[in-house]
Amino acid sequence: MTKRPTFPLMRNNIARADLDAVIEHLRQDDPILTNGPQCAAFEVEWSRWLGVRHSVFVNSGASANLISMALLKLRHPAGGEVIVPPLTWVSDIASVLQNGFTPVFADIDRRTLAMAPRAILSRITPRTRAVFLTHVQGFDGLTDELLAELARRGVPLIEDVCESHGATHNGQRLGSFGWVSNFSFYYAHHMSTIEGGMVCTDDPVAYQQARMLRSHGMVREANDVALRDTWRGENPDLNPDFIFAFPAYNLRNTEIGAIIGRSQLPRLDANVARRTRNLQRFLSRIDARRYQTDFKLDGSSNYAFNLIVNEADPLFVDRLMATMREAGIEFRRGSAGGGNQLRQPYLRGVVPADHHRQFPHTEHVHFYGFYIGNFPDLRDDEIDSICRVVNAA
Ligand SMILES: Cc1ncc(COP(=O)(O)O)c(C=O)c1O
Known part of the structure; x- marks a missing residue:
């Protein structure tokens, strides 16, 4: 057996109370285990905590990154550039490549470890489709100047908050500034659902698309009835339960993860x-x-x-x-x-x-x-x- 370090990277991130909440759920006759009402409730509670309208619970932070770049691709099928940091997790850059965008790198500010705002702004070109900023290790990577300039130039901000839950800028939670934001609930993070992540947005269109992208691109995963009806009306030859709007993925999480997340959030x-x-x-x-x-x-x-x-x-x-x-x-x-x-x-x-x-x-x-x-x-x-x-x- 390998010796446990005296001073480990993480200890006790999933508490007895979280496990007991899972056991309570499992005691029911025939409990739902796949993505269901617990996931939906966790999404609502998370959105309220963060201060955004919508959240989509996925199976990892990397999946949240992937959905974010897939959302961007739906808006820019011909690709373009995404400004990314060289100091981040692999999936922030892999998701850019996987969706056919060109990563353009901006060096970090030593005080925040996030991309330096001046470096970001100097890399914006007519081909820039988004700034995909990672808030590194809990530091606030935003400045008022950066937010104002991106808004002025019409460049969307996507925030990776996978390792910075609860951090704020001017008192407002990170992850509520960008067009879309991402969180991870992997073990050593501020919260853990074993594996897990969240895609968050105020944009109702992106929300519906994220729900579909999470689940094979299936139209029935949208919870906007009018949107589902439109897709169904335009595809009368298809079984309404099996209309695949986009070439997508299965990135769903489960009721077990949601129960642990709901138990941890307070x-x-x-x-x-x-x-x-x-x-x-x-x-x-x-x-x-x-x-x-x-x-x-x-x-x-x-x-x-x-x-x-x-x-x-x-x-x-x-x-x-x-x-x-x-x-x-x-x-x-x-x-x-x-x-x-x-x-x-x-x-x-x-x-x-x-x-x-x-x-x-x-x-x-x-x-x-x-x-x-x-x-x-x-x-x-x-x-x-x-x-x-x-x-x-
Ligand atoms: C900044 C950042 N983005 C994305 C991820 C990926 O999250 P996950 O491990 O849940 O896939 C991590 C993971 O540590 C991360 O730190």
């Missing part, structure tokens, strides 16, 4: 507050001469503690990793997505060789950035121990 705000307190304790205790501490903290909802070495010192970073391993501190080098996506094999031939070198801030995080666990039941004395270890490296 705890989310308290958990976010705890994560934020933990972050502040980390930042007050790590050695600011060695590690970055000037993050944008306003509105943040920390996902994991970002340990970013100030100096590009390969020897120090090797020593730091050895020290953390020795102390049982679990870590991921390069931040959540493994660092600079432009170095990954799946982008060879898609972007020019050595393109990654044009993104120095992302390159720095790739080699000198780590994330280590921050979660609601991480104790103060554990944070203090972690800081003592990394300060002594």
